[in-house]
Amino acid sequence: MTASLTPRRDRIRRALELLRNETTDQFDDVVGFTAHEFVDPELAQRERDLIFGSVPSIVAHSSEIAHPYDFITVAMPRNNIIVVRQKDGGVKAFVNLCRHRGALLEKEEKGRCRFFSCPYHRWSYDPDGSLRMITRDNTFGTIERKKYGLVEIPCEERHGLVWVVDNAQAKIDVAAWLGPEMDEILAGYGIDKLVCARVGTFDEPTNWKIMQDAFLDGYHIQYAHPNTAGKVIHTNVMAFEDFGRHCRFIAPRKSIDRWLEEDPGDTPLDPYVTETHFLLPNSTLLRQPDHFQLLTFRPDQRDPAKSRMEMRLMVPTVEDSGLTEEHWNHLWDKNMDILISVLHDEDFPILRDSQRGMASADAGDMLLGRNEVANQVFRREIKKLLADGSVADGATVNS
Ligand code: FES
Numbered sequence: 001m002t003a004s005l006t007p008r009r010d011r012i013r014r015a016l017e018l019l020r021n022e023t024t025d026q027f028d029d030v031v032g033f034t035a036h037e038f039v040d041p042e043l044a045q046r047e048r049d050l051i052f053g054s055v056p057s058i059v060a061h062s063s064e065i066a067h068p069y070d071f072i073t074v075a076m077p078r079n080n081i082i083v084v085r086q087k088d089g090g091v092k093a094f095v096n097l098c099r100h101r102g103a104l105l106e107k108e109e110k111g112r113c114r115f116f117s118c119p120y121h122r123w124s125y126d127p128d129g130s131l132r133m134i135t136r137d138n139t140f141g142t143i144e145r146k147k148y149g150l151v152e153i154p155c156e157e158r159h160g161l162v163w164v165v166d167n168a169q170a171k172i173d174v175a176a177w178l179g180p181e182m183d184e185i186l187a188g189y190g191i192d193k194l195v196c197a198r199v200g201t202f203d204e205p206t207n208w209k210i211m212q213d214a215f216l217d218g219y220h221i222q223y224a225h226p227n228t229a230g231k232v233i234h235t236n237v238m239a240f241e242d243f244g245r246h247c248r249f250i251a252p253r254k255s256i257d258r259w260l261e262e263d264p265g266d267t268p269l270d271p272y273v274t275e276t277h278f279l280l281p282n283s284t285l286l287r288q289p290d291h292f293q294l295l296t297f298r299p300d301q302r303d304p305a306k307s308r309m310e311m312r313l314m315v316p317t318v319e320d321s322g323l324t325e326e327h328w329n330h331l332w333d334k335n336m337d338i339l340i341s342v343l344h345d346e347d348f349p350i351l352r353d354s355q356r357g358m359a360s361a362d363a364g365d366m367l368l369g370r371n372e373v374a375n376q377v378f379r380r381e382i383k384k385l386l387a388d389g390s391v392a393d394g395a396t397v398n399s
């Protein structure tokens with residue numbers, strides 16, 4: 001099914017109009033919230049189960065496990081997993097745990113391997129998860145080997161991204177989860193033709209929702225980033241679309257200012273905007289003029305005050321870019337360095353302190369404004385997932 005999406009040209013024109021009127025798209029109401037949701041261990045457990053154990057979230061770009069037997073390991077909120085490219089080109093995910101006595105099977109964050117070999121007593125498993133060898137099996141005793149393969153976690157590759165539902169009992173259907181609009185949007189981007197040029201991982205002493213919120217926020221830019229992003233992007237101007245689960249907004253860059261007085265006519269205005277997509281439950285996808293940036297936020301397996309952020313630059317290959325390999329590497333190194341220093345110097349200190357603040361016994365209630373559109377969607381949808389435990393049977397909510 002083809003969704004009826006507003007053409008990008010019209011959305012950019014609308015962003016310019018909002019800028020001219022010094023306003024932004026707005027939600028219906030101001031909403032209140034309390035500090036407990038960032039510190040409560042019981043709620044954190046419900047989030048792990050009802051959000052990450054129920055719906056698909058992104059773990060990698062396809063190019064990170066490009067070849068058969070390439071794997072990555074990921075600490076998901078409920079399970080430590082291995083994601084591995086199969087011989088037939090498909091992808092599978094497994095709990096990263098030996099079925100003998102529970103040793104951690106694969107320690108490396110990424111690699112390529114023909115089979116997984118347990119460090120404890122050297123049982124081994126094939127990349128499709130089946131139990132390959134029991135050491136000294138003449139003495140071990142007879143077991144039904146088929147039952148003791150690695151525990152499989154639902155995993156699917158779509159739009160050049162690898163998704164999992166962190167729950168062995170669940171099913172996965174990424175298209176149904178994305179819905180017709182976001183599925184069509186992602187299909188149009190050709191992210192599967194790009195490569196993941198750089199990955200940054202950041203373990204922060206901050207709740208994952210505080211982290212996610214900061215990267216859906218068009219309101220803080222000139223205040224928290226006066227000398228970096230604040231010089232480049234307009235603050236608090238968002239041409240926003242709500243798809244009911246996911247959303248996106250266009251924000252004008254300052255370079256668009258030349259068109260404030262003058263009518264741009266048919267001039268393409270694409271170079272003068274950035275576009276932010278929120279993919280429920282835990283990703284921000286930024287469309288830049290020449291590449292995509294993907295930010296994901298995962299809660300710790302226990303502590304509500306810890307999370308891991310991953311930042312990926314997904315870019316045209318060296319060949320498609322027309323650059324020399326040296327120039328290409330230099331470009332993306334430089335890009336990554338700038339992004340990381342903004343994170344470390346400007347966002348993370350504020351967010352760490354927010355987390356500390358949330359531990360105050362008398363924090364009082366707090367507010368999310370009508371102008372904080374994508375944050376409103378994030379809050380609304382997380383609440384829905386938590387309220388509606390029935391979604392826990394997986395990403396089949398549309399079927
Ligand atoms: S725990 Fe893995 S072989 Fe014993």
Ligand SMILES: [Fe+2]
Pocket residue numbers: 214220224225347
């Ligand atoms: Fe920021």
